[in-house]
Amino acid sequence: MSLNSNIPEGPVTEKWTNHKMNSKLINPANKRKYNIIVVGSGLAGASAAATLSELGYKIKCFCYQDSPRRAHSIAAQGGINAAKNYQNDGDSVQRLFYDTVKGGDFRSREANVHRLAEVSVNIIDQATAQGVPFAREYGGLLANRSFGGAQVSRTFYARGQTGQQLLLGAYQALEKEINNGGVEMFTRTEMVDLVVVDGHAKGIVVRDMRNGKIKSYAADTVILATGGYGNVFYLSTNAMGCNASAAVKAWKKGAYFANPCYTQIHPTCIPVSGDYQSKLTLMSESLRNDGRIWAPAKKEDAQAIREGKKTAADIPDEDRDYYLERKYPSFGNLAPRDISSRAAKEACDDGRGVSKTGLGVYLDFRDPIERLGEDAIRARYGNLFQMYEKIAGTNPYKEPMMIYPAVHYTMGGLWVDYNLQSNLTGLHVLGEANFSDHGANRLGASALMQGLADGYFVIPTTIANYLATQKPGSVTIDHPEFTEAEKAVSDSINKLMSIQGTKTVDHFHREMGLLTWDKCGMDRRKEGLEEAITKIKALREEFYNDVRIPGTAESINMELEKAMRVADFLEFAEMLYEDALDREESCGGHFRGEYQFTEDSPEVKSGKTQPGEALRDDDNFCYVSAWEYRGYNQTPALHKEVLEYENVKLAIRSYA
């Protein structure tokens, strides 16, 4: 199958305008005849469900949590970008577009990114009208701050709870539509399969997590807004329940999965402290507006700190290595995430880590507190400092925070065209679950922007291009595909329940996570990835022979829920490694140890970059990798969408 991205004709600045004009329309009286399934109720899912319902479509929305308000978008801290240029600091749609393409290390689709930058301004208007309490100046107008990879202040924020406030805005819009009768909401309900009829996605099979009942729902189109796959690493900043099952089910039914190797490791998380640990906590990138990141310049100082013989305060300024400021003077502590994470790893690999495990560096507020006073810092970051103190048990106003990179976001996702439609006709994918806008690395404060852009402004227009070709209600759950899918689901659940082995689900999840972090984390290499592929096959075998799930499938059973998700991750992980193996270059969140600039590189000698920076290969890898499922234990097949850059010149990404 060929991949047609359906990018509209014309200059990039006019594509979206033209596309809106050329998109099909469905008249208001006909809209209510169409049923749409939305899986997921985070920023993308809730905003899409609410907006499509406002337009008149009939929506069924599903989430695994007890309420749509719990979706993990709620945990986003720092902010949301928009090219409003309220600061008069030279921002524009064009600049946000450029920063995002460059931040993504030239591996995103230009047309999609430009559209994202265009609608970014509408999101802020929409959210403000809903009552989202963005930070304001004393004059009553909206405030901004800066995020990584940008030299302008375009990030809107609501203290350190921007995701919460934006999600509550979308959630309230969703509840309004539930009240109006346009949306039927299904909580504690997990999608367990996608139903494809004559090549079109026409429904889903779900498991009611309260009683284990398997049930089907048919619709005219299916929207997945189910987030990312960060939990394949076991430890991540994702919520415990975040999973890739909906995406994996779609992949197994024919939807291509794009660029899984682009995983974002966030530089500022609270370091791992023990093997009982269940998740990692992010400290917002916004802290890097004022906080300074450093490690001791001398290994012996770092060792003394690890042994508790010295503290940060004992290290004089000349013995501190503010490595981001040193290596990237123009962006300093606001260097992008992938670059900042690798720099932290480099310092720790060099024996200069400061936490007990050796895997930690400082994020220090001593200087801004001296300059601005403790109250000013409390006003900006109070809740984040409090969160840190609760978890780490030390006072960050007095001692620097200790941080280390952790898995945070996944740029890869189901392949979609310009209409956000999968190669699997009738399936639409929004938010983190798709792949198109962030390339190989997402800039801070761009996830909220993309989720809401897709849900509020893109899909309400583009979905009609598919629906207008469909007779409403043409497929019902009486179709044999639904019966078959339900039976397959019941069989797989029975199979899992009947294994009754000796190891817990968490055991397998943890093993997979360690393997993925070790071989497919911040530094990937050919041998390691090949070893991981062999090991994951064995682990999967062991899982199906030796996992133990207690209780019954006909009631609330958290072990079964986890087992079903882990089973999907075990298949997904292999594709992730395959993709990382195939991409013989370093770009953004995908760093292959074999491909980096060295002392001898001409670009280093001419001062364009530094040794250790990612070495991209535009001649051979300027494409989207879209993987096709070919069966259990089969290597997936690779399809390529070539990326064409007409507006941005491919260049070495420099933040120096």
Added chain:
Amino acid sequence: MAKLNLTLKIWRQPSPDNDGWIETRKANGIPTEASFLEMLDIVNQEILEEGADPIHFDHDCREGICGMCSLTINGVPHSKEEGVTTCQVHMRKFNDGDTIWIEPFRANAFPVMKDLIVDRTSFDNIIAAGGYIDVRTGSAPDANSVPIPKDQADWAFDAATCIGCGACVASCKNSSAMLFVSAKASHLNTLPQGQPEKDKRVLAMVRQMDEEGFGNCTNQYECEAACPKLISADNISKLNRDFALASAKEAVATV
């Protein structure tokens, strides 16, 4: 790393239709760095190795923002620590040899589903009744077209930080949801954008709250003390004022 040996007294209930009971269980060798929920994870791994049914509890983000975790720890929702959710409670706050009582959030409007899991759909129903500003996507004016005084914006924000966990209800002897309802009403009623629907909103939300089976408020403010986001009971006073005014207007209008 210091370790704790604890005795847990845990509420077990297989389903809504079964009676529940308190189960006693040892939790030995718990690292002080672990969070409270990680302590339960460790206990659950042991239970699983014994081949029994693990302790079921709600949880998701584990960083105090999603509002899904919901335990009553030693009689206090989210524990006696101030301004934290259960997932943010750390074992370093306990002593070796402690006995810890772990129960669900109890309220008629929050029926137990299994063990420590309760059904809080009633909160969603209250929001659906009126906890929003009715603004169609695409029809919003420029975000800076309405300046909002900073103190007003800050008040609205403080109310808006509610995570909908239900600790306020669980801590109240009447199982009243007034703090939850007033936080949302206060957030929206304070902002200029929320004025057109102000009366309609409070009437609808309060009536839905009553319909869901929550009790009445008798101004003891246990809710404020239990709230992990430290939401002020002043919001309840504001809700009472807004509700009285809206009811009066409604009565006049229907005469």
